[in-house]
Amino acid sequence: MVSEIIANKLSNARHVAVLTGAGVSAESGVPTFRDAGGLWAKYDPQQLATEAAFRADPDLVWRWYSWRRQLIANVNPNPGHFALAALHDMFPRFSLVTQNVDNLHQRAGSREVHELHGNIERSRCMICEAVFHGDEAPPGEHVLQCSCGGAIRPDVVWFGEQLPEKELRFATEAAVDCDVFLTIGTSGQVYPAAQLPLIAKQQGGAMLIEINPEPSALASMVDECICSPSGEVLPRLLDAIKAAR
Numbered sequence: 001m002v003s004e005i006i007a008n009k010l011s012n013a014r015h016v017a018v019l020t021g022a023g024v025s026a027e028s029g030v031p032t033f034r035d036a037g038g039l040w041a042k043y044d045p046q047q048l049a050t051e052a053a054f055r056a057d058p059d060l061v062w063r064w065y066s067w068r069r070q071l072i073a074n075v076n077p078n079p080g081h082f083a084l085a086a087l088h089d090m091f092p093r094f095s096l097v098t099q100n101v102d103n104l105h106q107r108a109g110s111r112e113v114h115e116l117h118g119n120i121e122r123s124r125c126m127i128c129e130a131v132f133h134g135d136e137a138p139p140g141e142h143v144l145q146c147s148c149g150g151a152i153r154p155d156v157v158w159f160g161e162q163l164p165e166k167e168l169r170f171a172t173e174a175a176v177d178c179d180v181f182l183t184i185g186t187s188g189q190v191y192p193a194a195q196l197p198l199i200a201k202q203q204g205g206a207m208l209i210e211i212n213p214e215p216s217a218l219a220s221m222v223d224e225c226i227c228s229p230s231g232e233v234l235p236r237l238l239d240a241i242k243a244a245r
C-alpha cells in the first residue's frame, strides 16, 4: 500500500504539508459534502452553505448546522486523524491545512490546524463579529441575536465568501515551501483550496501524493496515489516512515 518511493521520500522530508478534505472524516461517520445523509440529502449543500440562503431562511440554515453539530458531537476521530497528529513531530516542519469544519483534527490531538473554511463549533455575530463557542448560541426555532442586535451565524466560510486571509496565506506559503504535499480525502473541486496542491507541485517542486479511494480532480497531476481509505493508509504511512529511517 505504501510504496518504497513514498516511504523514502517522506523519511527524508524537510517539510511535509497536508491538505485534508471531508474524506478524512468519512470513516468517523461524517458524511462527505457530496453525500449528506438523511433528510438533508434533498438539499444541495452549495445552496445551503451561502449567505443568501441564511438571509432568506436563517432557521433552515441553522437547523442544518445544528444537525451537523449534533452528528459531529456523536462521532470520534478515526485512525487517520490520530496518525496525522503523530506525523506532526516526525519532520523538521509539518503543516496541516484542512477544508473541514468538524474539529476532528483538534480532537485527535493535532496542535496546529489551519482551517481554511472555519469551524462549525464556533458562531459569529454578523455585525460586531463577536465569536461564540459551542452551544453558547444554540440555534433553534429563533435565530439568536447578539446583544448588539446582529444576527448570529455559523463561523464557517460559505460559498462566495473570502477565506480567512491569514490561513490562506499560511497554506500558500507552506505549499510553496514544502518538499512533500499530501492531498487527502478531497475531491479537489472547491477553490481556492484546490489550488494548493497545484501550487506545491508547480511553484514548489514538491512531490504531490494523493490519498483517496476515488480519483479526484487532481488525479492527473499527482506523482503518487494511494487509492485506499485514509483511515487505513495513514497509520501504515507512519509505520513505513519509521521503518525507512
Ligand code: BV8
Residues within 6 Å of the ligand: 020, 021, 022, 023, 024, 026, 027, 032, 033, 034, 035, 046, 049, 099, 100, 101, 117, 156, 157, 158, 159, 160, 161, 162, 163, 184, 185, 186, 187, 188, 189, 190, 191, 192, 211, 212, 213, 214, 215, 216, 228, 229, 230, 231
Ligand atoms: C471564494 C464550509 C471568492 C461550509 C465550505 C475559482 C477561484 C475562486 C473561487 C471559485 C473558483 N471557482 C469557483 C469558485 C467558487 C467556489 C467554488 O470553489 N465552487 C466550487 C464548487 C466550484 N469557492 C468559493 O466560493 C470559496 N470562496 O472563492 O470566494 C471570492 C472572491 C472575491 C470576493 C468574494 C469571494 C469558498 C469555498 C468554501 C465553501 N465552504 N465549507 C460548511 O462546511 O458548511 S466547502 C465544503 O465543500 C467543505 O468544507 C469542503 O471543503 C468542500 C467539499 O470538498 P471536499 O472536502 O473535497 O469534500 P467532497 O465531499 O467534495 O469530497 C470528499 C472526497 O473524499 C472524495 O474525493 C472522496 O472520494 C474522498 N473520500 C471518501 N471517503 C474517503 C475519502 N478519502 C479518503 N479516505 C476515505 N475514507
Ligand code: ZN
Residues within 6 Å of the ligand: 125, 126, 127, 128, 129, 130, 146, 147, 148, 149, 150
Ligand atoms: Zn454583535
